[in-house]
Amino acid sequence: MxxxxxxxxxxxxxxxxxxxxxxxxxxxxxxxxxxxxxxxxxxxxxxxxxxxxxxxxxxxxxxxxxxxxxxxxxxxxxxxxxxxxxxxxxxxxxxxxxxxxxxxxxxxxxxxxxxxxxxxxxxxxxxxxxxxxxxxxxxxxxxxxxxxxxxxxxxxxxxxxxxxxxxxxxxxxxxxxxxxxxxxxxxxxxxxxxxxGASFGDKSTKEIINMDMKEFEMGANKIAIAQVNTVNVAEILDQKEQYESTIQEQIESEGYDLFVFIITDILRSGSETIVLGKATDVFESAFDTKLDNNTAWLEGAVSRKKQFVPNLMEVSK
Ligand SMILES: [Mn+2]
Structure with a gap:
């Protein structure tokens, strides 16, 4: 060795x-x-x-x-x-x-x-x-x-x-x-x-989504959680449809049951989320929210480790 x-x-x-x-x-x-x-x-x-x-x-x-x-x-x-x-x-x-x-x-x-x-x-x-x-x-x-x-x-x-x-x-x-x-x-x-770190420059939607993406196995679900930090959430949401189709492609190629894209506003201390996959109900019950057109704003939620992952784990048992 x-x-x-x-x-x-x-x-x-x-x-x-x-x-x-x-x-x-x-x-x-x-x-x-x-x-x-x-x-x-x-x-x-x-x-x-x-x-x-x-x-x-x-x-x-x-x-x-x-x-x-x-x-x-x-x-x-x-x-x-x-x-x-x-x-x-x-x-x-x-x-x-x-x-x-x-x-x-x-x-x-x-x-x-x-x-x-x-x-x-x-x-x-x-x-x-x-x-x-x-x-x-x-x-x-x-x-x-x-x-x-x-x-x-x-x-x-x-x-x-x-x-x-x-x-x-x-x-x-x-x-x-x-x-x-x-x-x-x-x-x-x-x-x-x-x-x-919050400036995306000329990155493609696919590159932005994969900048900080982690995979988890929770219960029977394979879940991807990607996160970006920004001072301008609108910059991302302006291209929401493009993000959705990129996420959908990744769901299909990797077999994810749920894909959570977290867009964290570092000034407002909360996150906009774009959520897709067949297990979106898991996300909705984890955060006691209803997705509106695949998105939800989560006030005060900024941490994948301490908020997103444990909440999703809790309902995936
Ligand atoms: Mn660390």
Whole structure:
């Protein structure tokens, strides 16, 4: 088995899944461990802004860890460290062939099993980087400037600058501390970063829907939940029909029972949703709402992890 462990976040990586991976790589290397940060997909606009701002290189793309798969880099069983996820469906292709040595996560656990003992660090905080700052300190270390910038950005992203219900006092404290090390004004940098991430530029509807899309198996249903943050919900709704046909295509090609597209308004703290599939009744009872022309505005709902997923799980039992 290769001695090097690859560290990565989930597919369709968000800022946490890139930046926490880089920060954990830096810490592990400081501790003399043989690791390499990788990513399981393209960078989104927000993460591009962050890496650019702090002049940090993106991790290399990783296609598979199955040594027998086409395009495999490894010839032996691969050691892996999962950050910001634990569900197989969100992880690297070929994960079942790999040895998971560590998991650092702040999400719910799905069905999770391994062949060997491992280190699991799961805490119900707003961001993986908040856990990482604790681990740095347990090792009597602090991240250097650029890595503090990475971790700060991950926290701002995951907590929507502390507006998300997933945000805990520990996240706020960690962000304040990291902003000092990174040498940025927290509020100003945070808003600039979120707005940079909320601009869709010339992306197609399909690219926008898939920027941050996760799959879940809930009861008998295969559910896709995509989320975008914006300061201009109307910009998306103006092309509602185009979004609907793109979603419908994905439902057919991937066999989803339900597709929830969440358009989160970061200034109004709520989300417009476009919901399609044969199990829309699951969504309606999860949120005690009636879809009007496939859409519903959900006041105060901004978190996939703490609001959308648990509500849908609850009615999928
Ligand atoms: Mn996260």
């Amino acid at each position: 290769s001695e090097k462990a690859l560290i990565f976040g989930h597919k369709n990586p968000d800022t946490d899944s890139i930046c926490s991976v880089l920060a954990y790589e830096a810490l592990k290397k400081q501790l003399g461990e043989n690791v390499e940060a990788r990513r399981l997909g393209n960078l989104n606009k927000e993460t591009e802004f962050v890496l650019n701002y702090f002049d940090v290189e993106a991790p290399k793309l990783l296609a598979t860890v199955d040594p027998n798969a086409e395009g495999a880099e490894n010839t032996e069983r691969q050691k892996v460290i999962l950050i910001d996820h634990n569900e197989r469906i969100q992880s690297v292709d070929g994960l079942e062939t790999a040895q998971i040595t560590e998991v650092i996560d702040h999400h719910k656990f799905g069905e999770f099993s391994t062949f060997e003992p491992l280190m699991i660090r799961a805490e119900p905080v707003g961001c993986s980087s908040t856990i990482l700052l604790t681990i740095y300190k347990e090792n009597d270390l602090l991240p250097e400037k650029k890595m503090a910038g990475m971790m700060l950005s991950a926290i701002i992203s995951d907590t929507l600058l502390f507006k998300s219900p997933t945000c805990t006092p520990r996240d706020v404290k960690a962000a304040e501390e990291l902003a000092k090390i990174a040498g940025v004004d927290l509020e100003k940098y945070g808003m600039d970063m979120l707005i940079a």
